[in-house]
Amino acid sequence: MLEFLSRLFWRDRDRIGSKHVAKERLRLVLVHDRVNSCPQLLEALKEDLIRVIREYIEIDEDALDISFDNIDNTVALVANIPVLRIKKSIV
């Protein structure tokens, strides 16, 4: 009985409309669309990253790899940066 009543009164509020699914999917797909339609963005980001990291760490610049990945319900900027050695002057 209680279950029936709660279903009667809460049905609408508990229900999550499909627009939230649409929004989440769009958010992910647009990140990829925008990056793909502007490859310069990743290149520029890569160059800037290298410039900053180089001040602290010696890295293998040719093997540096960055990309956007879907992780759960978010888009992550994933960077794989092989480290050669830490600069002594900083340590």
Place this chain on the structure above:
Amino acid sequence: MKGKVIVVTSGKGGVGKTTTTANLGTALTMLGRRVVMVDTDIGLRNLDVVMGLENRIVFDIVDVVAGGIKLKQALIKDKRFEGLYLLPAAQTKEKTAVSAHQMKTLCYELKKEFDFVLVDCPAGIEQGFKNAIAGADEAIVVAVPEVSSVRDADRIVGLLEAAGLRKNQLIINRIRPRMVKRGDMMDIEDMIDILSVDLLGVVPEDETVIVSTNKGEPVVIAPGSRAGEAYRRIARRINGEEVSLLPLDHSEGLVDRFRRMFKLASR
């Protein structure tokens, strides 16, 4: 005085570019402005039938830019609305029959004569689209609250920006208040949030649009049409007025109907 060239575009087909062009053009002339509507969807022209002017076409845009026909000969004057003209697309030529350079020259010429040049753009992002936007000062992006349309609209905004167009405004078309209310359709804020563009207006889904199109009449002259009212408000915004958004009444109950009747009567 120099006019303004506004391209109406969307990326995805079938979301209401042509209907939007026809109705904004008509509504702007009802505000006393001189308007020419240019159909650049070569091979798939439709602005003429939507406006009910299909029987009056003699020459088209390709005749003007490549056939030695004068603009004045090709422009169709809409006798119902003072100051409204149509330059129809060619129906039998290729999509690329008008080059970007030719389009620029054409828009420049039309700007001298008209307050507003509304360019109805073909669907897609290929050369036909690029040529259509070549002479534009601003853009109107039409999108419906569906994932495919929003995705394409985002792509279009990117391409417009890349082409140097800075003022790109969104019209959300065919919104269904009932679906929005129950959370099954993206609302205005959702769309703005996702696309990060300025909003120009919202047009509700409305059967009177189809009825008007059947008859070859713009919906802005249909009495009591919600979509018509929305388009009239958008036209006033384009004309520089500050106008509030059309309230999207969810329930078309008896009270609402009375309220609307009173509003119509008092106008």
